Amino acid sequence: MSKKLVVVTGGSGFIAIHIILQLLQQGYAVRTTVRALEKRTLITEMLKNGGQTQLDDLSFIAADLTHEEPWNQAIAGATYVIHVASPTPTLNFKDEAEMIQPAVNGVLYVLRAASKNHVKRVVLTSAYGAIFAGHRTQTTPFTENDWSDLTVKGVHPYQKSKTLSERAAWDFIANDDSGLELATVNPVAVMGPVLANDYSHSNIQIQEMLTGKTKVLADVHSGYVDARDVASLHLLAMTKAQAAGQRFLATTGETYSMLEVANILRTAFPEFAANIPTKVVPTAALKIAAKANPMLRMVASVAGLYAETSNAKATKLLGWHCRSAKEAIIATAQSMIDLGIVK
Structure with a gap:
């Protein structure tokens, strides 16, 4: 019996690599899209570092979010598509359309090709950024019922890109008559083991x-979740009947300030304690600095904001289990030390 084919977009990404690992371990065939086929070497290295040496069921195809042509061929024959690829946050952009257009267009290219090729379900990796932005007076944990309010001034273009691309996906499904199903996974800050010196913006901190x-440190509070658990939630969202048409927040339900993250690292890795910051910059001072320095704008836009989240839906509806945020943070640091990224 031939194996079910899952197409994973953006295969060299941090979340995508953990999804590919789990798909191969569970007996699926995987075709992954990359912007350039040279990425094959990096992906193979990461999978081997993740313990997957048998790669006969993995294939590669070049496709990116700025051109529609390759997507039909990329998705042909797939039972499922997991759309992870997204423009990375450019901190120093000239025009917010640089971030928003490829995200929205890319989602539509993938969904059109999935509809045309009779894919059963697409799982879209959205983000917490499509849920929390623009809610300045929130006092109860964010859930999947919340959507970012883009009418509020000061929402960062990255959060806009995530919100508008997810909205575009739901609008597409509402008007599609092919029977294609959609589920989304909206992760908070993603931690966990990095598998090469190529990793996400959350890990860089x-x-x-x-x-x-x-x-x-900025006075930023955030939820944290392990990439391995984000991957397992994608697989549940892909296969469980009850996940169709649903959004899922990928969060442990815990919230840490950046100072608390620093303190976790200080305790777990005393040999690095002297390097780890202890001071928090006042939010007012950070916002002033961000006016002159575009690299600070994203962090300044979320400083001082409420960030509690709930994972009740994923745990109750799908039976999802996750590691603690502390375990995820320590796993990130340990993997960086093990790979010699941090010396």
């Missing part, structure tokens, strides 16, 4: 704390 590059 851990590296910069351990190496002493971060001198002071």
Whole structure:
């Protein structure tokens, strides 16, 4: 019997690599899209570092979010598509459309090709950024019922791109008559083991704390979740009948300030304690600095905001289990030390 084919977009990404690992371990055939086929070497290295040496069921195809042509071929023959690829946050952009257009167009290219090729279900990796932004007076934990309010001034283009691309996906499904199903996974800050020196923007903060590059901390609170658990939630969202038409927040339900994250690292890795910052910069000062320095705008836009989240839906509806946020943070740091990224 031939194996079910799952197409995973953006295969070299941090979340995507953990999804591919689990799909191969569970006996699926995987075709992954990459912007350039040279990424094959990196993906193979990461999978081997993740313990997967048998790669006969993995294939590669070049496709990116700025061109529609390759997607039909990329998705042909798939039972499921997990759409993870997204433009990475450019901190120093000239025009917010640079971030928003490829995200929205890319989702539509993938969904059109999935509909045309009779795919059963697409799981879209959305983000917490499509849930929390623009809610300045929130006092109860964010859930899947919440949507970012883009009418509020100061929402960062990255959060806009995530919100608008997810909205575009739900609008597409509402008007599609092919029977295609959609589920979304909306992760908070993703931690967990990095598998090569190529990793996500959430992990960079851990590296910069351990190496002493971060001198002071912003007053930012965030949920944290392990990439391995984000991957397992994608697989549940892909296969469980009750997941069709649903959004799922990927969160442990815990919230830490950046100072609390620094303190976790200090305790777990005393040999790096001297490098790890202890001071928190006042939010008012950070916002002033961000006016002059575009690299600070994203962090300044979320400083001081309420960030509690609930994972009740994923745990109750899908039976999802996750590691603690502390375990995820420590796993990130330990993997960076093991790979020699942090010395």
